[in-house]
Amino acid sequence: MKASFPRFSVIIPNFNHAASLAQAIDSVLxxxxxAEEIIVIDDGSTDDSRSVIERYAGHVRAIFQDNAGVSAARNRAVxxxxxxxxxxxxxxDVFLPDRLKQHADWIREEPDLDFLLAEQESRTPDGRLLNRFLAESSAGRMLIAENPNASRMRMTPRHFEALVADGFGEIRTLSVPRAKFLEVxxxxxxxxxxxxxxxxxxxxAASSKAGAVRQVLATYLIHEDSTLRKxxxxxMELFVEALDSLAPEIRDAPMPIRKGYVExxxxxxxxxxxxxxxxxxxADAIRGVLPSLIRQPGLRTLKDVLSICRGFPRQVAHGR
Known part of the structure; x- marks a missing residue:
C-alpha cells in the first residue's frame, strides 16, 4: 500500500552567491x-543576496543570520x-526538473527508507561535463553491475561501505527524512x-535501507577559482581533521562502515x-601518511608510505 505524498523542505544555504542564487531557486520552483517549502537561509552575505531573495517573496521562506558557516545554516533551516x-x-548548483519527483515516487512505495540518492553530474559554469559520480565511482559501478537495467538501485550496508570508501558526500541528490536527520x-x-x-x-552508520536513482537529478558546478582549489x-589538512574527528564514533559503527572509513x-x-x-x-608528507600504516597495516599501505618516502607519488584510484 502506498504512503501519502511526501512533503519536501528544500534547504538552500547562501553566502555571497547573489550571482547564482536565482538560478538555484528557479530550479526548485x-x-x-x-516542494512543500523552499527555505533560503542567508549566512551573513555582504553582496546583493538579500535583494535577490526578496524578489522571491511568497515563493521562498527566508532566514537571515550572522555568518556562522554552512553547517550551522543548514541545521538552523532544518x-x-x-x-x-x-x-x-x-x-x-541546480536541481534537474525531476529531482524531487523521482524520489517522491519511490518514497510513496517504500516510506520506511532511511534515505535516497541519485546520479549527479559535475560541470563547469560554461556547461562542460566533467564527471558523473555513479558511473565513475567504485560504489556506483557495484550498484550498476548488480542492477544493469534498473532505474532504481537498492542499497544495504555493504554498499554503504563502498560509499564511505569513495567519500560520497554529495548533498545535492540526498533525500532524507527530517526525523532521521535529527537522529543523526x-x-x-x-x-x-x-x-x-x-x-x-x-x-x-545509522541506516539499513536506502536506494539510488540512476537518472541524473542534480548538477554540481565546479568553479576553478573556488576557495578549495586555491x-x-x-x-586536505582540514579534510583529514574532519575525518579524524569521527574516529570515536566509528569505533561502535557497523563493520562495513568501519572498513569503509579506514579505507x-x-x-x-x-x-x-x-x-x-x-x-x-x-617531511610533512611522510608524517602525514604514517598514521595509515598503523590503522591499516598491510602491503598496500606500506607501498603508500614507501612511495612518499621516495618522493614519487604513485597513481591511486579514487576510493582505492
Whole structure:
C-alpha cells in the first residue's frame, strides 16, 4: 500500500552567491513535483543576496543570520522546516526538473527508507561535463553491475561501505527524512571542510535501507577559482581533521562502515601527502601518511608510505 505524498523542505544555504542564487531557486520552483517549502537561509552575505531573495517573496521562506558557516545554516533551516523529508541545494548548483519527483515516487512505495540518492553530474559554469559520480565511482559501478537495467538501485550496508570508501558526500541528490536527520545529529558546525562527508558517514552508520536513482537529478558546478582549489594543502589538512574527528564514533559503527572509513582515511592521507610533496614539504608528507600504516597495516599501505618516502607519488584510484 502506498504512503501519502511526501512533503519536501528544500534547504538552500547562501553566502555571497547573489550571482547564482536565482538560478538555484528557479530550479526548485521548476520541479515537476513541487516542494512543500523552499527555505533560503542567508549566512551573513555582504553582496546583493538579500535583494535577490526578496524578489522571491511568497515563493521562498527566508532566514537571515550572522555568518556562522554552512553547517550551522543548514541545521538552523532544518530546525524550522515543516516537511517530513529534506532535500538540500547549494546556492551555486541546480536541481534537474525531476529531482524531487523521482524520489517522491519511490518514497510513496517504500516510506520506511532511511534515505535516497541519485546520479549527479559535475560541470563547469560554461556547461562542460566533467564527471558523473555513479558511473565513475567504485560504489556506483557495484550498484550498476548488480542492477544493469534498473532505474532504481537498492542499497544495504555493504554498499554503504563502498560509499564511505569513495567519500560520497554529495548533498545535492540526498533525500532524507527530517526525523532521521535529527537522529543523526545534523551537520558538524566545527568542520570547515568535509562537513557533508562527516554527516553522510554518520547517516550510513545509522541506516539499513536506502536506494539510488540512476537518472541524473542534480548538477554540481565546479568553479576553478573556488576557495578549495586555491589552497589544496590546507583543504586536505582540514579534510583529514574532519575525518579524524569521527574516529570515536566509528569505533561502535557497523563493520562495513568501519572498513569503509579506514579505507577513506588511507586515501585522504595519501592525497594530503601528495599535496605536501608538490609543495616541497617532504617531511610533512611522510608524517602525514604514517598514521595509515598503523590503522591499516598491510602491503598496500606500506607501498603508500614507501612511495612518499621516495618522493614519487604513485597513481591511486579514487576510493582505492
Amino acid at each position: 521548476a520541479q515537476s513535483y513541487p 530546525a524550522s522546516a515543516e516537511g517530513d523529508w529534506l532535500a538540500f541545494l547549494d546556492a551555486d 545529529g545534523g551537520f558538524p558546525v566545527d568542520c570547515r571542510i568535509g562537513e557533508d562527508l562527516h554527516f553522510f558517514i554518520r547517516l550510513y 589552497n589544496p594543502v590546507r583543504t 577513506k582515511c588511507r586515501h585522504t592521507r595519501l592525497s594530503l601527502a601528495y599535496a605536501y610533496l608538490r609543495a616541497g614539504r617532504r
